[in-house]
Amino acid sequence: METVLTTHFADDRYRGLSGYRRTGGYDALKKAFAMTPEAIIDEVKKANLRGRGGAGFPAGVKWGFLPKDLSRPRVLVINADEGEPGTFKDRVIMSRGPHLLIEGIVISCFALRAHACWIYIRGEFVREARILDEAIAEAYGAGLLGKDILGSGFDLDVTVHRGAGAYICGEETSLINSLEGKRGWPRLKPPFPASVGAFGLPTIVNNVETIADVPWIVTHGGERFAALGCEKNGGTRLIGVSGAVNRPGVYELPAGINLKEIIYTYAGGIRDGKALKAVIPGGSSTPVLRANEIDVAYDIESMAKIGTMAGSGGVIVIAEGTCMVRALSVLMNFYAHESCGQCTPCREGTGWLKKIVGRIEAGKGRVGDVELILDLCDNMMGRTICPLSDAAAMPAQSFVWKFREEFDRHIAEQKCPYGNRFL
Amino acid sequence: MSFEFSDAGRREFDRLLTRYPDRMAVVLPALHLAQRELGYVSDEAIVHIAERVGTSPAYVEGVATFYTMYNRKPVGKYHVQICRNISCSLLGAEHLIEHVSKKLGVAPGETTPDGKFTLSKVECLGSCGTAPVMMVNDDYHENLTAGSIDRILDGLK
Numbered sequence: 206m207e208t209v210l211t212t213h214f215a216d217d218r219y220r221g222l223s224g225y226r227r228t229g230g231y232d233a234l235k236k237a238f239a240m241t242p243e244a245i246i247d248e249v250k251k252a253n254l255r256g257r258g259g260a261g262f263p264a265g266v267k268w269g270f271l272p273k274d275l276s277r278p279r280v281l282v283i284n285a286d287e288g289e290p291g292t293f294k295d296r297v298i299m300s301r302g303p304h305l306l307i308e309g310i311v312i313s314c315f316a317l318r319a320h321a322c323w324i325y326i327r328g329e330f331v332r333e334a335r336i337l338d339e340a341i342a343e344a345y346g347a348g349l350l351g352k353d354i355l356g357s358g359f360d361l362d363v364t365v366h367r368g369a370g371a372y373i374c375g376e377e378t379s380l381i382n383s384l385e386g387k388r389g390w391p392r393l394k395p396p397f398p399a400s401v402g403a404f405g406l407p408t409i410v411n412n413v414e415t416i417a418d419v420p421w422i423v424t425h426g427g428e429r430f431a432a433l434g435c436e437k438n439g440g441t442r443l444i445g446v447s448g449a450v451n452r453p454g455v456y457e458l459p460a461g462i463n464l465k466e467i468i469y470t471y472a473g474g475i476r477d478g479k480a481l482k483a484v485i486p487g488g489s490s491t492p493v494l495r496a497n498e499i500d501v502a503y504d505i506e507s508m509a510k511i512g513t514m515a516g517s518g519g520v521i522v523i524a525e526g527t528c529m530v531r532a533l534s535v536l537m538n539f540y541a542h543e544s545c546g547q548c549t550p551c552r553e554g555t556g557w558l559k560k561i562v563g564r565i566e567a568g569k570g571r572v573g574d575v576e577l578i579l580d581l582c583d584n585m586m587g588r589t590i591c592p593l594s595d596a597a598a599m600p601a602q603s604f605v606w607k608f609r610e611e612f613d614r615h616i617a618e619q620k621c622p623y624g625n626r627f628l
Numbered sequence: 629m630s631f632e633f634s635d636a637g638r639r640e641f642d643r644l645l646t647r648y649p650d651r652m653a654v655v656l657p658a659l660h661l662a663q664r665e666l667g668y669v670s671d672e673a674i675v676h677i678a679e680r681v682g683t684s685p686a687y688v689e690g691v692a693t694f695y696t697m698y699n700r701k702p703v704g705k706y707h708v709q710i711c712r713n714i715s716c717s718l719l720g721a722e723h724l725i726e727h728v729s730k731k732l733g734v735a736p737g738e739t740t741p742d743g744k745f746t747l748s749k750v751e752c753l754g755s756c757g758t759a760p761v762m763m764v765n766d767d768y769h770e771n772l773t774a775g776s777i778d779r780i781l782d783g784l785k
Contacts, residue, residue, distance in 0.1 A: 290713040290752040321649075328660070328697045329753055331766040364647040369656055369695030372751070386655035386681070388694035404649045447715035447756035454757045489714055519756065521714055535717050539751050545694075627717055 207433055209421045209441045210414070211457040214301040220336065222343040225304040231349060233420035237312040238357040240423075245316035249419065251427030253439030258284055258375070258412030259292075259488060259517040261438070261505045268317060270399035271407050279407040281319045282384065283310065283416060285326040285333075286368055286375040289488035290539060291519030294443035295413035297455045299326070299333040302417070303340035307363065309416040311354060312423055314361050317409060321362050324413075325380050328369040337365050372543035376591045377410040379545065390547050391591035414443055414518075435461025435504045442518050444503070446472040449479065449524035461504040468499065468522060479524040483607070487516025489536055490596030492603035493529075513603070528623035529608040530615050533600060534559075534566045540597035551594035554585040558601050570616035578605055578612075631672035637665050641680065651681050655691050659698050668699035696750070704739045704746035706784050708732075709763040712749045715756035724760055725749055727774045731781070745781070 218224030225231070237245055250265030271279055283306070287295045298306055310322050326334050341363055344350040352360050366384055368374050374383045378392035381403045402408020418440055422430045431439035438460040444467055447453045451473030458467065464486060468474070475481050481496040486503070492513040501507050508515045523532060541559035546552045558581060561574050582598035589595075605612060614622055633641055640661055644654045655677065662673035669692050671685075678685040692698045699707075710716075710725050725747075729735055732745050739746040755761045758770030762777070769780055 287754045288752060291715055291756050293754050293756045296754055327754060328695070329763060332768065362647070366653075367657065367660060369659065370697035370750075371695050383656065384653060385650065386652040386691065388691055404653070406649075445757055447759055448718045453715075453759070485714070521718075521756070523718065527718065532714065532718070535712070535714050539713055542751055627720065627722065 206459065207441070208457045209430070209433070210298060210302065210305065210417055210443060211455075214297065219302060220300075220304075220340070222304060222340070222347060225302070229424075230304055230420075231308055233423040234308050234311055234349070235355065237315055237423050238355060238359070242316045242318055245312065245423060248422055248427035249316070252418075252422045252430035253427075253434065253437065254415065254418055254422065254430065255438050255505065256412055257294075257414035257418075257442065257518065259289065259514075261515070264411060264415050267399070267411075268409060270397065271317060271409065272400055275318060277406055278321070279317060279319045279409070280403055281310065281314050281317060281322040282377075282381065282403055282408055282410045283322065283324040283413055284375060284377065284380060284410050285324050285330070285413045286380060287327055287330075287413075288372040288375045288543075289490065289517045289519060290536070291445065291447055291485060291521040292488045292517040293445045293447070294455050294518055296330060296333055297443065298413050298417050299330070300336055303337050304344070305417045305420065306337070306413055307340055307344050307350070309419040310363055311349065311361055312419050313409075313411070313416055315357075315359050319409070320360050321364075323364050323366045323384055323403070325366050325368060325374070325384055327374070328367045331367075334365050334367050341365065371545075372539075373545045373591070373593055376593065379591065380410065381408065388545070390545050391593075393590055433459055435459070435502065437506055438504050442503075442515075444471075444518045444520060446520045446522065448522035449476045449527075450474065450522045451476055458503075461502045461507070464494075464499045464501050464503045464520070467503060467520060472520075472522070475522065475524050477524070479526065481522065482525045482527055483523040483529065483532075485519075485521040485523070485600070487514045488519040489521065489539065490592075490599055491516045492599050493607055495607050526623065527627055528566070528621055529604055529611045530562065530566045531621065531623070531627060533604040534562045536600050537562045537597065540593065544593060544597075548589035548591075548594065550585045550588045551597070554581050554594060555597045557581055558597060562601070565612060565615045566621055568615065568618075568620040570612070570619070572616060574616060575605055575609065575612045578602075629672060631662070631666070631670055631676045633661065633676075634665055637661055652683060655681055655683075655688060656695075659688070659692055663698060668702045702739075705744050706764055706781075707746045707748065708781070709748045709750045709753075711751070711753040711755075711759070711761045711763075713752035713756075716753075716759040716761055719759045721760040724762075724772055724774060724777060728777060728781070731778070744784075 213219040374389040379389040383389040537559040541555040585598040
């Protein structure tokens, strides 16, 4: 199976500039400099490259939203916040192939006519931030960043900016506020970042994986990239499998591969010989699937058809014997903790969901609590500035819809039938 | 007691200023810098950063308290942060938190009397494929078991 990103990740030397170059690294940049920015954007469009951060918006189309006039400087911001529980793929790119990201950044900035880029990395990734800083220093030293890159006349500065622990900063406008030194509160859109973004400048925000795909697209052409994936989503995806599987980890697989195959063939099936109970397919905010629903293509459209999402590519696997109320309780704690507090439906809604699911789990659930959860979710969905409210409501709703009997049993028996334990 | 960056800190702060079109953007990195030098973000550090950036201490305080990584009070020499989110929980993180809590004799959020360890529960460290995971100061420790945690913590001087 052809890989775009991870081909050399097992080789430790690939992390350094000389090792990266030995595999043809930065040849794509040379090729890009011989192209026009428009031609590069065309290749990205042809590649059917959809954003790998979760929303899945076509990258080339997003790039096209920048205003035509070049009088204001424009900037690129890399979303390396990676905070969605279950998602841990960008960390692998940053730690194993930092130059792949940097090369993608230089090519993308050249295409976008941007001369500044910030990599907004979640604060906990101290080691990855250090690796990126070292790689950036190497790139400056080799004339791959800074003034007149490789004699092209193109200038670019790249800076690593560490977040400080806030899931909401993965949302692009919140990330921009955080980059500007503010609390990470999402902004109302419009204006969209492409017209008024970081520091008031036209801004493109792209995920790490999205930009790391760009060198391969330039080298091999957009059509070949598109052919690796499925109809509406080109290329490969880094899929992180975690939870109760025998071989958790990050797998680079064609966009559109079967979800069941991901779990059983690549991740080695369920731990301890247990049966599968449920799968949260695309990061913690995506609606849960029952075991009998996973024979499906892992692409944006197919997942939407069965009422869920491939999201950020984080597949969380839950084995038989796990209490779904407890699992939901963990998630609701998370969203209540991470709500930024700006919008009432989210601030209050996530707090209530946490409280209600928590009391059901603790054996103190009341008759009508399940209906209350669903009612709350209805009042949270689509009523806030950013999607965090929906991100809490979607798992809550889907856990209730798909595992209703467990909630009812907790309330009827006034205790957790699983003994309040995961394991 | 007033706060000032060390010489190295001051140089780093000045370098940071060159990386953004707006002074305010250095608030987060400056708070990280203060925490690196002090182990936490003191009231004095907040006043100092506000002066250097050209804003009010209240503004900087509002930023510092929005984010979970800035410690507004001192923590132990080793800050042990165990992830309690879904993938880690599914593989036993709650047992590990109990184990460490018992071992250190403190509840999550507390510091041992000798000031050596602070134990915290945290939400998703973004390393779900190697769950359960904890962070000790800047370092990740992955695929944890009670035994491996004991070895790690016992090895810290």
